[in-house]
Amino acid sequence: MRHRRSLFLLLAGMAVIAAIWSTLLLSQARPETLDQRAHDVASQLKCPVCQDESVADSPSLLASQMRSVIRQQLRQGRSEQQIIQYFVSRYGPQIVWSPPWQGFALLAWLVPIALFLVGGAFLVFTLREWSARPLATPATGEDEHAPAAIDDSDLEPYRAQLERELAAEDPLFARHRTEAHRWLS
Amino acid sequence: MSVALPIGDASGDSIEERRGSIVYFSDLGTIALILALCFAFYAVMAAVVGASRQRPALVASARYSVLVVAVFMLLAAAALILSFLTHDFGVRYVAEQSSLAMPWYYVMAAFYGGQEGSLLYWALMLSVFSAIFVLTSRRAPAWLTPYIVATLMAIEIFFLLMLTTVSSPFVRLPIAPADGKGLNPLLMDPGMLVHPPMELMGYMSFSVPYAFAVAAMITGQLNSDWLRSIRRWTLAAWSIQTTGLILGAWWAYHVLGWGGYWNWDPVENAALLPWLTATAFLHSTMVQERRGMLKVWNLCLVMASFALSIFGTFEVRSGVISSVHSFAYSDIGGFFLAFLVVIIVFSSTLFAWRLPKLHPEQEFDAVVSREGIFLFNNLLLIGIAFATLWGTLFPLITATLNRQEMTVGPPFYERVIGPLLVVLVLAMGVGPLLAWRRTSTAALRRNLGVPAIVAAICAAILPLLGITSIGANIGFAVCAFTAAAILYELWRGTRVRHAHGEPYIIALYMLFQRYRQRYGGYLVHLGFVLLTLGIIGSSFFQVRQDATLRPGQVMSVGGYQLKYFGNIDTQEPDKETITAQLQVWHNGELQNYIYPGRTFYTNFDNQPASQIPITSYGLTDLYVYLADWNQASQATISVFINPLVPLLWYGGLLMLIGGITCWWPERRRSVRATPATGRAARPRKVPADSEVMA
Numbered sequence: 001m002r003h004r005r006s007l008f009l010l011l012a013g014m015a016v017i018a019a020i021w022s023t024l025l026l027s028q029a030r031p032e033t034l035d036q037r038a039h040d041v042a043s044q045l046k047c048p049v050c051q052d053e054s055v056a057d058s059p060s061l062l063a064s065q066m067r068s069v070i071r072q073q074l075r076q077g078r079s080e081q082q083i084i085q086y087f088v089s090r091y092g093p094q095i096v097w098s099p100p101w102q103g104f105a106l107l108a109w110l111v112p113i114a115l116f117l118v119g120g121a122f123l124v125f126t127l128r129e130w131s132a133r134p135l136a137t138p139a140t141g142e143d144e145h146a147p148a149a150i151d152d153s154d155l156e157p158y159r160a161q162l163e164r165e166l167a168a169e170d171p172l173f174a175r176h177r178t179e180a181h182r183w184l185s
Numbered sequence: 186m187s188v189a190l191p192i193g194d195a196s197g198d199s200i201e202e203r204r205g206s207i208v209y210f211s212d213l214g215t216i217a218l219i220l221a222l223c224f225a226f227y228a229v230m231a232a233v234v235g236a237s238r239q240r241p242a243l244v245a246s247a248r249y250s251v252l253v254v255a256v257f258m259l260l261a262a263a264a265l266i267l268s269f270l271t272h273d274f275g276v277r278y279v280a281e282q283s284s285l286a287m288p289w290y291y292v293m294a295a296f297y298g299g300q301e302g303s304l305l306y307w308a309l310m311l312s313v314f315s316a317i318f319v320l321t322s323r324r325a326p327a328w329l330t331p332y333i334v335a336t337l338m339a340i341e342i343f344f345l346l347m348l349t350t351v352s353s354p355f356v357r358l359p360i361a362p363a364d365g366k367g368l369n370p371l372l373m374d375p376g377m378l379v380h381p382p383m384e385l386m387g388y389m390s391f392s393v394p395y396a397f398a399v400a401a402m403i404t405g406q407l408n409s410d411w412l413r414s415i416r417r418w419t420l421a422a423w424s425i426q427t428t429g430l431i432l433g434a435w436w437a438y439h440v441l442g443w444g445g446y447w448n449w450d451p452v453e454n455a456a457l458l459p460w461l462t463a464t465a466f467l468h469s470t471m472v473q474e475r476r477g478m479l480k481v482w483n484l485c486l487v488m489a490s491f492a493l494s495i496f497g498t499f500e501v502r503s504g505v506i507s508s509v510h511s512f513a514y515s516d517i518g519g520f521f522l523a524f525l526v527v528i529i530v531f532s533s534t535l536f537a538w539r540l541p542k543l544h545p546e547q548e549f550d551a552v553v554s555r556e557g558i559f560l561f562n563n564l565l566l567i568g569i570a571f572a573t574l575w576g577t578l579f580p581l582i583t584a585t586l587n588r589q590e591m592t593v594g595p596p597f598y599e600r601v602i603g604p605l606l607v608v609l610v611l612a613m614g615v616g617p618l619l620a621w622r623r624t625s626t627a628a629l630r631r632n633l634g635v636p637a638i639v640a641a642i643c644a645a646i647l648p649l650l651g652i653t654s655i656g657a658n659i660g661f662a663v664c665a666f667t668a669a670a671i672l673y674e675l676w677r678g679t680r681v682r683h684a685h686g687e688p689y690i691i692a693l694y695m696l697f698q699r700y701r702q703r704y705g706g707y708l709v710h711l712g713f714v715l716l717t718l719g720i721i722g723s724s725f726f727q728v729r730q731d732a733t734l735r736p737g738q739v740m741s742v743g744g745y746q747l748k749y750f751g752n753i754d755t756q757e758p759d760k761e762t763i764t765a766q767l768q769v770w771h772n773g774e775l776q777n778y779i780y781p782g783r784t785f786y787t788n789f790d791n792q793p794a795s796q797i798p799i800t801s802y803g804l805t806d807l808y809v810y811l812a813d814w815n816q817a818s819q820a821t822i823s824v825f826i827n828p829l830v831p832l833l834w835y836g837g838l839l840m841l842i843g844g845i846t847c848w849w850p851e852r853r854r855s856v857r858a859t860p861a862t863g864r865a866a867r868p869r870k871v872p873a874d875s876e877v878m879a
Contacts, residue, residue: 046592046594052448053448054595059812059813059821093590094590094591094592095592097594097597098592098594099591099592104583104587105583105591108591112568112572115571116564116571116572119567123560127560
């Protein structure tokens with residue numbers, strides 16, 4: 001009963017969040033300021049004269065000139081992509097700070113993502129297979145032959161015994177209020 | 186390689202004559218290095234022969250010669266330090282790295298300021314760790330020890346060969362200059378005293394677990410006996426590396442002046458990689474210990490950690506990839522590359538040879554189990570490690586394959602690794618609540634209910650507080666979930682003990698006392714949650730504003746007002762410092778005075794060091810960088826408001842404390858003191874008692 005209530009609370013909480021977020025999203029649709037847009041563009045470009053700094057972050061003179069060029073072009077109504085293209089044509093492709101989503105550079109993005117997904121799939125399939133496979137070796141004491149027919153409750157006396165002994169050893173083991181204890185009392 | 190004759194090259198140099206020294210410390214250092222090399226060779230030979238021919242005496246002599254190597258390495262290090270402290274500029278390394286004007290602690294730190302010194306430091310630390318291993322290894326499995334000793338000393342030989350031939354710190358100049366060049370200004374910072382020694386020691390310390398793995402494979406003793414020792418050594422390495430990384434971030438934050446602490450610089454990435462694989466190992470090793478699974482995988486992780494730490498050193502030294510650590514470039518990268526190839530080939534051969542022996546002892550039971558989540562954790566950590574490595578190497582790959590220059594900067598890593606980080610934190614909350622083998626949904630619901638509600642409340646409240654970014658909101662909610670899960674665990678454990686008659690404080694202490702690994706692990710996780718909060722806070726909510734000010738002008742950033750008064754120019758013999766004078770106001774009250782500035786060293790004209798005042802107001806940092814100035818009456822400053830950044834350092838500290846807690850030896854449990862409440866008097870009633878709580 002209590003679990004159901006907490007689950008209900010949880011769902012209610014989620015619903016509240018979803019509601020708040022969607023209103024936020026709707027209200028957020030207003031256009032960004034020139035400063036924000038300029039910063040967005042500048043942070044995608046690498047400062048050509050610095051060590052590992054973006055045009056947005058760099059204190060160098062060139063970077064501040066580039067920032068004012070970005071502002072100027074934004075005011076003239078050019079899109080972010082056009083401005084980035086403009087800088088690429090002047091400084092070469094290495095001015096863009098993260099690999100573009102096209103051509104050979106696509107590999108930079110796809111390889112890690114693909115490998116991660118393959119790893120994840122491999123993990124799930126291996127775990128499924130391992131857990132589905134019956135145990136090859138006979139039970140080594142604590143192992144249970146677990147054909148589905150045996151009801152979990154049949155094992156409870158043994159679990160209770162185990163937990164009782166562990167609890168006698170140390171109270172921390174007693175804290176899991178499992179079915180075993182209910183069976184005992 | 187030559188032993189300089191002590192008397193031969195002392196003539197014709199006024200400084201040398203004035204000191205009247207005949208045998209230089211540097212000569213003693215060279216001799217110590219050569220002797221250490223000889224003993225290291227002997228140790229390898231004696232250990233391998235002694236073990237294969239069953240000669241215990243020979244093995245014992247190998248162990249003693251490890252101690253001798255450590256003594257000679259200490260002597261060599263002492264020789265270098267004394268050369269520094271006596272300002273013996275006849276030694277090239279001393280002349281390059283130190284100067285008369287430097288304070289004594291930077292002169293000491295100049296020891297590892299350059300390549301030769303850091304190699305010597307590496308070799309010194311390796312010999313010291315090997316000696317510690319020999320002195321404490323009585324309880325380690327006896328059949329493994331000779332091969333561990335041999336592997337450690339073989340690594341030591343590589344470094345000693347470098348130190349005595351191509352990269353000796355004791356090479357003398359034909360004519361000693363009157364004064365040295367001095368340390369690179371970037372390195373003249375308190376961070377220099379702590380970060381490089383930690384980072385280098387972190388790299389080095391992965392060689393001990395690697396030696397264990399090699400020994401286990403050579404002997405074929407691949408059961409779990411060696412796991413306990415290897416895990417403690419890995420924990421030590423992990424704690425050192427964690428400290429090194431956090432200190433590196435702290436240093437970058439205080440010195441570089443762009444308002445951040447981590448820039449996905451190739452060298453930073455290289456330091457992160459072995460840390461990631463070691464973290465993965467520390468988790469998956471628990472699966473092996475409990476269930477006898479994942480042997481192959483664990484060996485891979487240990488070997489990968491070591492190979493990656495050598496790769497890191499290679500990358501720093503070779504300069505194949507440009508980085509802010511460019512002061513460390515040199516020509517010995519090739520040797521490290523060769524060493525790396527040898528390690529990889531050797532390890533893979535051993536591995537392939539022993540693969541048939543590495544079958545698992547037990548099978549998996551369920552996907553939703555502690556084992557399952559540990560594997561998932563490994564997938565995440567290795568995924569992060571691979572993405573980092575891939576991003577670091579990609580410019581190199583495009584340059585060679587595609588003949589095209591390409592940059593892989595922070596936006597790439599943030600987009601690829603950011604989501605993985607959040608999932609990792611989530612797994613951190615769920616994982617410890619899952620049982621081994623399989624977890625019933627009822628138990629899962631019971632354990633996850635409270636944290637989930639806390640997370641939901643957090644996610645609901647944050648938008649009301651004006652935090653509108655979806656990404657940040659998810660991140661914060663996940664952090665709240667995990668923190669709640671950990672604190673709830675701590676609370677439940679304490680409460681149970683309290684119910685058995687211990688006061689709360691004692692109960693909490695006893696939890697840590699009795700279950701070090703588990704609760705130490707919780708501390709590490711809690712620290713990591715704080716760290717993640719800091720990362721989210723600073724990457725989503727940093728505010729930056731630049732302004733050019735004239736005296737009397739005020740700039741306003743995020744609720745703080747900065748009033749400018751002018752610049753002060755201080756001249757000293759070896760440097761010139763320009764500082765801007767500013768007041769910080771908040772809510773109409775004067776908070777304090779700050780002095781952002783730049784220091785120009787005469788020997789390093791184009792490399793000014795920055796003084797960046799960082800003031801923490803609660804959990805928000807005010808970070809001020811002097812970007813430009815004109816005479817005494819104009820300054821351009823960049824002001825950053827960095828929310829939650831202090832949590833990074835608190836989190837790092839907590840992770841270190843947790844790591845030490847896990848590492849600290851457990852007391853033997855055979856002698857059991859009975860508490861005053863007489864717990865032993867009513868053991869059988871315990872389950873019934875706990876029922877009352879329900």
